[in-house]
Amino acid sequence: MDERELLVLGLLMTQSQHGYQINEFIEKNLGRVSDMKKATAYSILKRLNQKGCVDVTVEQEGNRPPRQIYTITPTGEEQFNQLLRATLSSLENVTPSGDIGFMFIDHLNKDEAIALLEQKVKKAEQLLETLSTVPNHGPGTGVDLSIKHRIALIQCDRDWLLQTIQQMRQPVS
Amino acid sequence: MDERELLVLGLLMTQSQHGYQINEFIEKNLGRVSDMKKATAYSILKRLNQKGCVDVTVEQEGNRPPRQIYTITPTGEEQFNQLLRATLSSLENVTPSGDIGFMFIDHLNKDEAIALLEQKVKKAEQLLETLSTVPNHGPGTGVDLSIKHRIALIQCDRDWLLQTIQQMRQPVS
DNA sequence: TATAACATGTAACAAGTTACATGATTTC
């Protein structure tokens, strides 16, 4: 929740926007970062407005449906800063989702387990390829930083998987 | 959701249990793995029963509240296997929560940003220490594997953070 | 005798997703 709120607030820090615009930006540019859905964006904006974090003004061009333009307020900026500091300084203290599977890997026979992990490796490599060709947002930019972080973690994941597969192949020492 | 269901099914694969028992095991032994709450455990068991994945028998000792003992069914075992294969072979394709912050790091001044990341590093190191002293569940066990994976990822995260902090300290090249 | 542990559960709430509904405008 905090995460999605931070994302919306962050986008509003750059400029005032309407819901459609925010949703479109996330869908088109941040598809690899967030899977936030349209309805969620709208409801977060409503929530932020109720909390006094954003102001709304209505704009209309001709006969088109009116746009609800959201502008971040000082309260909202403070909230943004708090959330930003909190997420930058904290660390998840629970296993990432997807790791639960490792706990029960003994329920599969060795060959199948290895085959499944190899599929995971393949997906990691595909993702790495995609991420490495993502257009730069300008060197030293936060967006680039977040992508670099993602790449580093996936590489580590892949290497660990490869190493683990090797160990599984070797007879128990 | 799939994750929590897999966890409950996995625990029932070992032995039939009642809700309290499952919840207690998660709280006492898997606190670093899952943050699933009591009410959630009970409702997942109910859900699994409705889906035909588990059977219930009632047991009572003296005047104590009766225990609902849940036993995994063949359907449940199949479901377990499916979920297990799916999580072992798939890879999250969205940025891990916590990474959104990096996108907006430019909104802070350099010194503060560095200080926050250093806090994150410290938490990573504390967590690594805790995880390295976690009692072994037996070598080559899935549980150990999942902890080793966790350790590898956190180490990578820490190293990346340290490297990034260094780069932030250096004048732009 | 108080309180922790045992054992269950429900009700209210919060957050998100899916799917639907509306209607104008641009493009093919």
Added chain:
DNA sequence: GAAATCATGTAACTTGTTACATGTTATA
């Protein structure tokens, strides 16, 4: 004239959490 894009929103549903409610038994 059909389909995509623009722009908003709501209703129903799922998942999960918090907080409450209940009563027994062992322990300090």
